Amino acid sequence: MAFQYKAPLRDMQFVMHDVLGLEQFYAGLPKFSDTNRELIDSIVEAGAQFCEGELAPINRSGDEEGCHFDNGVVTTPKGFKEAYAKYVELGFGSLAAEEGHGGQGLPPTIGIAMSEMMGTANWSFGMYPGLSHGAINTVEAHGTPEQKETYLTKLVSGEWTGTMCLTESHAGSDLGTIRTKAEPNADGSYSVTGTKIFISAGEHDLSENIVHIVLARLPDAPKGTKGISLFIVPKFMPDGSRNTVACGSIEHKMGIKASATCVMNFDGAKGFLIGPPNRGLNCMFTFMNVARIGTAVQGLAAAEGSFQGALEYARDRLAMRALTGPVAPEKEADPIIVHPAVRQMLLTQKAFAEGGRLLCYWLSTQTDLLNGSDDEAAKKQADELMSFLTPIAKAFLTETGYEAANHGVQVYGGHGFVREWGMEQIVRDTRIALLYEGTTEIQALDLLGRKVLQTQGAMLRNFTKIVHKFCEANKDNADMAQFIEPLAAVNKEWGDLTMKIGMKAMQNPNEAGAAAVDYMMYSGYATLAYLWAWMAQVAQAKIASGEGDAAFYQAKIKTAQFYFQKLLPRTKSHAAVIENGGDVLMQMEAEAFAF
């Protein structure tokens, strides 16, 4: 009874071609200049077929069955092994990997489109190849030629998978306090000892081998974050012998139950230093950005999936009459899509899904640029834009994706709470997205602290300038006034708010901490306002030029209007909460929270 996932190809094409103009964009990037529209569409369509046909059908069953752990062995749910084999066979894992070790060398944005579809169809499944990307990127960026030779080809093909082993039970975001140690062996390798938790895909039955990238401390390492090094620790050594790393147990979780979350015990496991000693966290930064964008996609996927389910149900389910009189008098009641409150939920899901899509894909084109351009100035600009937008995309899209998932349940009424309909699974699966790869609160501090205040606002101004230019360019377009006016206002208020927070934070750093989450949400709504205005402008131009399907573009404009009238006003509360400062949070003594 669960809804059938259909890849939203029309909207993906709108974002990729109408808005981002990928073909032309790639034509300007030496490395990706072959990537034309036909190629993009054919890959995306093949991906859609795989996700709809292979992954969506094992999403509900995978949730019910979960992963099984028995004496160190992890078994994934029925159908996962076959689907993974097909995924490898069809080459989806190697799409965006560098050429040279079996990678297809396509731009990262193609990979993001694939991630969105896989993630909406079956987020748990996507975790297995998803985690490999972190390992692949790390080896690509920091591995020796020999390490690349040994590990990359099989990781890229998907014959092997990878993990990132960061967290320990006492240290989640606070990686400076990790205790896993790496002691040098005579042969130049290291003995890695310690226990890591929350290791996604740490152990499973999908691939021949698993390559762990492990954060650990060398014997002489300085304390804190500057004493962390990275090690490659394979499950099976290149000679085929079993390494002393083993899964101790798997977590029983709220959601993503088909994704194995492992406790990994490293018991003098043989590891190889990758990257310079004590610089492990720096080596992780590239990966972290990629992982955060990947998690942002989970928010988008939740919004898209729950929207598809809710829309189908709202069109079919009959209950009550429209407030203005029967719409389907021949039936016992009207379909619930006639009710304004149902429409408000559907449009909220739609606005977050489609706005989130553009944010993820646009952000990803900055990675395309970074990887594929020769123009240093353009690369610097892309890097800064990405640094600024990544925490927004990660935190805002997962928060709004979770909201959308909850609307999905709500549209179904009591049926939404029943597992067979599939809507509550999206809520449970998505809940983790607000936690892993840095919680919403950590992203908010990264945005406001590191990205905005530490650059004296420069990174924010980079972005608000883009918005300002857009407003200027469209100021004489009467049809756009409905968007440009509120966009310009929020763009200005964003800067003013930042200034005020900055002044207060100079006196008291807790003021930044107190403002951060509301500031992040404010920034998210402001960013999406720009993206919706941009989409409306593209849609208006298409209609004016008579190109394409007018009904599609009209709906896009109406969704933009909805966004501006019904979602953007949420900035008002966030602004007011920010203005009220942090004293009221800090004045309560820890003992006085409860008696």
Add this chain to the structure above:
Amino acid sequence: MAFQYKAPLRDMQFVMHDVLGLEQFYAGLPKFSDTNRELIDSIVEAGAQFCEGELAPINRSGDEEGCHFDNGVVTTPKGFKEAYAKYVELGFGSLAAEEGHGGQGLPPTIGIAMSEMMGTANWSFGMYPGLSHGAINTVEAHGTPEQKETYLTKLVSGEWTGTMCLTESHAGSDLGTIRTKAEPNADGSYSVTGTKIFISAGEHDLSENIVHIVLARLPDAPKGTKGISLFIVPKFMPDGSRNTVACGSIEHKMGIKASATCVMNFDGAKGFLIGPPNRGLNCMFTFMNVARIGTAVQGLAAAEGSFQGALEYARDRLAMRALTGPVAPEKEADPIIVHPAVRQMLLTQKAFAEGGRLLCYWLSTQTDLLNGSDDEAAKKQADELMSFLTPIAKAFLTETGYEAANHGVQVYGGHGFVREWGMEQIVRDTRIALLYEGTTEIQALDLLGRKVLQTQGAMLRNFTKIVHKFCEANKDNADMAQFIEPLAAVNKEWGDLTMKIGMKAMQNPNEAGAAAVDYMMYSGYATLAYLWAWMAQVAQAKIASGEGDAAFYQAKIKTAQFYFQKLLPRTKSHAAVIENGGDVLMQMEAEAFAF
């Protein structure tokens, strides 16, 4: 590892005695004049002991085990049967039942305090006796003397439990379309035939017998809501023979897994008409209000439980340093309660829990008044206040309780997503509260449509007058200005907004539908603002008079300040969204939501 529930006795006493002055209040109600403070406290303390000692320990295990269905037989999780027997033995079920059939005749508010503790300790367990209340109230209010004789005593004692059988698979909130039929038998009884779904406690192993109250249609019944009658259909007939009603299956749900949600098949089951024919829905109204207040308590319970868990964790868990420098330099990191974002979540939970407690208890004292007073004017006033506040309490407290439950997960970081910590269970268990007994959207329509607009605003004015009087009474109190000023402003804006919606809705009923949910949330924040100002005023008076524990009252004032500075500003967004009207919701054609 899950947190240990402790009944918040100090805060419950604050609400019952300091704020509501229950002893004095009951002294003025002839029926309840014996209910003194000592009696109240002793019952509540006995209840606390039972909930902490018997119910909390089987909450996590009940979730993991769930209910089992086998060929019509439902088995509850381990420990439920024993706990239920103890519940009956200790007489908790009969506390607030009318005297005469074994009821203890205590005021409903004592029952609400008990419900809160049971619900926070183990919501699923509370569903079994909770559903009995509906059946008890229905038989008490509408049963013949013979029906009362036959059913009430055992329902009140808890030896039997009851259900309310309303929903059918095609008809949830839209009860007018139900199809279950009742055909008269020669002996004056009826043959009831049909299938009901989502029947909580429809079948289980806790009690000897189950008494179903069933909505069905007589053969000659008019169509729609005016053709529905109520029937008593016992599982076992008074003579001990088995009736032809059986459980067909149980739902597999997101949460409240230890509560059996049953498909009930009535196959010519013997039933007895209760109340006048075709007036079944009218007979249900009393019960519905009670059930809605009961569901509001679930929101309060979610906020309280998740607050307790999050507070414990935030005081213990070490991660990062305070932004202003180490607070616990002797430790590896500071407890996370030093971080403003964590405090914001904790204070949000606290403000919703404690504000929600007063709302539920205060609302319940209106029931006390209705049941226990001889003063007709006071009863009318109480009835109107209850009619107005019930949809707010139900919708707003479950929405905010769900938010609080999510903060609980968030404070735990990745551990919040792992089942053993117990925080994600609160999210899953609470999700249903936004759906059953009328969704948030249905409550919102009830509030704005039936309660406010249909009375030309009279019911709202009844309430805003109370608030206005409070503001006037405290206008010369300098310490109260911080609360009175924003409270008076929101109280006025509430009326203005209502007027504007009313004007628009006269032109177009969809304007009411479009505004309803935001209006309900606005009303909730406004109502809680009044309650927090009231609590602050009581706390200030206690401090001024040197009575009681000053630290407790100081914390209360600080929480009120938090509420006014950080939560009340959310009205700004809701007001702006309301002002933007409904066109933007209605203009999208149903076909244009997706392509």
